[in-house]
Amino acid sequence: MNISQNEELVRVEKVEKVFRRGSEEIHVLKNLDLSIPSGDFLALMGPSGSGKSTLLNLIGGLDRPTSGSITVQGERIEVLSESRLAAWRARHVGFVFQFYNLLPVLTAERNVELPLLLTHLSRAERRRHVATALEIVGLSHRARHYPRTLSGGEQQRVGIARAIVTDPTLLLCDEPTGDLDRKSGDEILELLQVLSRDHAKTVVMVTHDPHASARAKRVLYLDKSQLSAAPVA
DSSP states (O other): OOOOTTSEEEEEEEEEEEEEETTEEEEEEEEEEEEEETTOEEEEEOOTTSSHHHHHHHHTTSSOOSEEEEEETTEEGGGSOHHHHHHHHHHHEEEEESSOOOOTTSOHHHHHHGGGGGSOOOHHHHHHHHHHHHHHTTOGGGTTOOGGGSOHHHHHHHHHHHHHTTOOSEEEEESTTTTSOHHHHHHHHHHHHHHHHHHOOEEEEEOSOHHHHTTSSEEEEEETTEEESSOOO
């Protein structure tokens, strides 16, 4: 199913998420609605504990809502079985985290190749995909370097290459510049802009940093289970 730029890609409807700690219920999200068009670069902001990362995990199929529905590219993901949901994530979602989660014993290119090992691609096809992803993030010349020899910004670029190597529908980023200095962070933000603008990727980024959110096409603030275009006073 092909979805054109600006057509709705993600719909979150009346979603609630409750965590239970013993007999206590913690309501993180309540009756939340959200629409994300294809090709969007959306920044989610809000105070700590407001549910930003929880919402990101729900959209990416890492968690399930207590109630409500999440539809991505026309498919209700919250009703999928665990095995089908895992297969859906592998096809449709690339995750970028604050900490790079690279395997230190693998080179950059082998780290990027990891998601492709779950596919039916041949070794030659996997290598072509890896080379393309590293070229997009500007690290072709560092392909055979190990994480310990890369700067923080370069390691995050490897993380982004790993996230895009399967050509995912969604790129979900949780504080992607949180562990970087300003210069390296700006380079990562510029790369996310390029992926959205030039490669038609739909990017959803959780951040606390107004400097980072200013790079997005759209900013929404989450507070007390309400999404708004401006911070709640």
